[in-house]
Amino acid sequence: ILEEEEDVLMRVIKKVKADFEKAAKDMRKLKTRPDDEELKEPYGLYKQSVIGDVDTECPGLLNLKGKAKWEAWNLNK
Incomplete structure (x- = not known):
């Protein structure tokens, strides 16, 4: 069995x-390409699924796109 x-x-x-x-x-x-806000959730889920927990430091305040992507990924720990 x-x-x-x-x-x-x-x-x-x-x-x-x-x-x-x-x-x-x-x-x-x-x-049609979804806007950045719509892409946050699938991006975070994809990164978590493929790589696992976020493995880099959060980008600085001046890197808005990088910070948003990092936060979306980090939400899926």
């Missing part, structure tokens, strides 16, 4: 990975 459960788990993991990769690819193919 353990081998069967492991097989089911591996199939589920492969399916989730394939779905994730398709969603990431679909985001890059959008006909």
Whole structure:
């Protein structure tokens, strides 16, 4: 039974990975680019999923775009 459960788990993991990769690819193919505010959540979720917890220091106040991206990523710890 353990081998069967492991097989089911591996199939589920492969399916989730394939779905994730398709969603990431679909985001890059959008006909119109979402505005920066709309991109924050998917950006943060993507970075957390691919890299894990934010691994850099928060950019300074003068780097508004970098700071916004860092904060979006950091929200998903």
